[in-house]
Amino acid sequence: MEGAQNGVRKALARRPWWMKALLGFCLFMTFVYGPWDLFVKPVARDEEVWFGILFRGWTAKLLAIPHWVVYAAGSIGLLRMKRWMWPWAAVYAAQVAFGMALWPILHLGGVSGVALGAASGVPLGALAVALWRARDVFQPVSPRLRERYGEWALVTGASSGIGREFARALAHEGVSVVLTARRADRLAALATELEASDAVRTRSIALDLGASGAAERLAAAVADLEIGILVNNAGFGSIGPFGEQDPARVREMVELSCAAPAILTRLLLPAMQARGRGAIVIVGSVAGMLPMPLHALYSASKAFDNVLGEALHEELRGSGIDVLALEPGSTETEFQQQAGEKAHAGETAQGVVHKALGALGREPALGPGWFAWLRANLALRLLSRPLLLAAVRRATQMRIPAAEPDER
Ligand SMILES: NC(=O)c1ccc[n+]([C@@H]2O[C@H](COP(=O)([O-])OP(=O)(O)OC[C@H]3O[C@@H](n4cnc5c(N)ncnc54)[C@H](OP(=O)(O)O)[C@@H]3O)[C@@H](O)[C@H]2O)c1
Incomplete structure (x- = not known):
């Protein structure tokens, strides 16, 4: 009995208070009001409002059927927290809010009509917004x-x-982490932090992943561990004319951003496949969605990452191995300084990682937020190629410190 009570309590805890109230209302409408409305209420008294229009008599009686179906679906969806509740529940609530706001204005008129319309329309509108924003709550809970x-x-x-x-978030989930980069002192400090805060194991491997053959050496250095999650993240940018880039840095970028994720993924994948589970994140960028003059190699290398990640997502779908191409927009890290860019605002790294781990196993790619995605996609679809390239060049040029816009 106590176990059952705990189970119910745990299941209900997933829902915010207003959703529990909505569930109670849907159950009432399904089991009490709906059957009474349909089978007991005299036709002469039947009234239904849809989209602000008042229906009476047999039309209202017939419309009580979809009404009942909607509340029955709401009861099932809210009880079992079904993924299909989003977005229709929000759209339906918006329709009810609209109807309830409009009906008194049309039928009563005057100040009292407007007041009554606002009194019923505003809370129902708030409910529609809350349901719209509750998309994640309806997603199945992952282990x-x-x-x-x-x-x-x-x-x-x-x-x-x-x-x-990423390392911090994974450690919070109880995952032991192999930390790698060139700066050994930072890796050591992070390892100490994670072992203390999350009681996980760590291994630090200081290595230049931009050197030829480094990815193979790294894979060999973790061959004794069961690597279940691979985060291909290391990268850097280098803004400015391609003709002025140091050839050694050009090679390093190709090695680090393209060769290393491809080789590491290729070498660690078979063991994941043998176990039938695993996750691979490939950190691309919004910069890979567009060709970026003055960030030419960086955007090309990130296009490689975006495409590799999305293609592998599909290739490995159903195998137990989740692949995510993470395509962030501007993020507040050391990246801009390393790339020689003027500082500009961006998302936090924690925010990017939080969303990435939420999208892992659900989406092939996680973009930079709807505004940056829309801007990139609208530009790609609406502008001619020469116009697009010129616009991106101008925008990138503005990120070069003390650079005057050139005449073209
Ligand atoms: N920040 C943004 O606006 C943004 C936007 C989209 C995509 N991204 C991508 O996100 C990823 C992470 O960048 P971030 O923003 O976190 O920048 P960050 O703060 O500069 O971190 C870059 C990381 O890469 C490592 N790294 C650089 N060169 C390396 C090399 N040769 N060998 C081994 N490790 C190397 C750095 O470590 P060491 O220096 O210690 O080696 C550092 O840990 C990159 O792939 C970047 O392209 C960033």
């Missing part, structure tokens, strides 16, 4: 990352920014 994928994760570029936050 912890450690249970889903295995004991160890390998995070490249863990000494700073997005990689460091």
Whole structure:
């Protein structure tokens, strides 16, 4: 009995208070009001409001059927927290809010009509917004990352920014982490932090992943561990004319951003496939969605990452191995300084990682937020190629410190 009570309590805890109230209302409408309305209420008294229009008599009686179906679906959806509740429940609530706001204005008129319309329309409108924003609540609860994928994760570029936050978030989920980057002192400090805060194991491997053959050496250095999660994150940018880039840095960028994720993924994948579970994150960028003059190689290398991640997501779908192409927009890390860019605002690394781990196993790719996604996609679809390139060049040029816009 106590176990059953705990089970119910635990199941209800997932819902915010207003959703519990809504569930109670849907159950009442399904089992009490709906049957009474349909089978007992005299036709002469039947009234239904849809989209602000008042229906009476037999039309109202017939419309009580979809009404009943809606509340029955709401009861099932809210009881079992079904994924299909989003977005129709929000749209239906918006329709009810609209109807309830409009009906008194049309039928009563005057100040009292407006007041009554506002009194019923505003709370129902708030409910529609709350249901719209509750998309994540209707997603199935995933087991912890450690249970889903295995004991160890390998995070490249863990000494700073997005990689460091990946390491922290994974450790919070009980995953032991292999930390790798060049700055050994930072890796050691992070390892100490994670072991103390989350009681996980760590291994730090200081290495230049931009050197030829480094990815193979890194894979060999973790061959004794069961790597269930691979985060291909290490990367850097270098703004400015391609003709002025140091050839050694050009090679390093290709090695680090393209060769390393491809080789590491290729070398760690077979063991994941043998276990039938695993996760691979490939950190691309919104910069990979567009060709970026003055960030040409960076955007090309990130296009490689975006495409590799999305293609592998589909290729491995159903195999137990989840692949995510993470395509962030501007993020507040050391990246801008390393790339030689003017500082500009961005999302936090924690925010990017939180969303990425939420999207893992659900989406092939996680973009930079709807506004940046819309801007990139609208630009890609609406502008001609020469116009697009010129616009991106101008925008990138403005990120070069003390650079005057050139004449073109
Ligand atoms: N920040 C943004 O606005 C943004 C936007 C979209 C995508 N991204 C991508 O996000 C990823 C992480 O960047 P971040 O923003 O977190 O930048 P960050 O703070 O500069 O971190 C970059 C990480 O990569 C490591 N790294 C750089 N060169 C390396 C090399 N040769 N060998 C091994 N490790 C190396 C760095 O460690 P060491 O220096 O210690 O080696 C550091 O840990 C990159 O792939 C970047 O392209 C960033």
